[in-house]
Amino acid sequence: MLKNIQEWILLFVIIGAMIIIGNWIGYDIMPLQAIPGIITLALISLAGLIIHRLIPSKKIPSIAYIGLLAFILTIPGFPGSEQIVTWTSEVNLLAITTPILAYAGISIGRSWADFVKLGWKTIIVGMFVLVGTYLGSAIIAEITLRIQGVI
Known part of the structure; x- marks a missing residue:
């Protein structure tokens, strides 16, 4: 399990750096403002992964x-919840999703054999899901x- 934790920490450091850059360039939030929120999110995620393994x-x-875990830690009245909310509010959601989706794409790209096993029907279902989500949002x-x- 120690090897998994080391890999997770490395992954969180890499994604955290990408989030800092995206937050800074896209949303004009200075890196020093965002670092506490990113560290908090990474620690909550790491704790959740460890709990899942245990x-x-x-x-x-x-x-x-x-x-x-994130819900419990941010309940009003929970010790430190205001500080956690303050820190994490400095991290824009879209700055978080971009590197995570890139990582998901790389993960799928690494296992094309598994992706091929899903078959062509998966691509069609995926296209319908994307189109449906887009049209639903537009409506x-x-x-x-x-x-x-x-308007």
């Missing part, structure tokens, strides 16, 4: 532990903007 249930994904935006009188 608890033998394989039915619960690690993201559930990470989300639950909701259109309705919301018309209600507000913007």
Whole structure:
């Protein structure tokens, strides 16, 4: 498990650096402002991954532990919750998603054999999901903007 933790920490450092750069360039948030939030998010994620490894249930994904831990730590009244919220509010969500999606793409790219096993139907389903998500978002935006009188 120590090797996994070392790999996770290295991954968090690399992704954290990418988030700092994206946060700085895209959202004008200085790196020193974002570092505490990135470290906090990385520590919560690391703790969730460790909990996932320690608890033998394989039915619960690690993201559930990470989300639950983050939820508990940010409950108003929980010691330090205000500070955690302050730190993490300096990290823009889109600055986080870009490197994570890039990592997911690289992970899929490394295992093309597994991707090919999924078959051509997966590509069609994926295209429908993307188109449906885009159209759904566009329709909701259109309705919301018309209600507000913007368009």
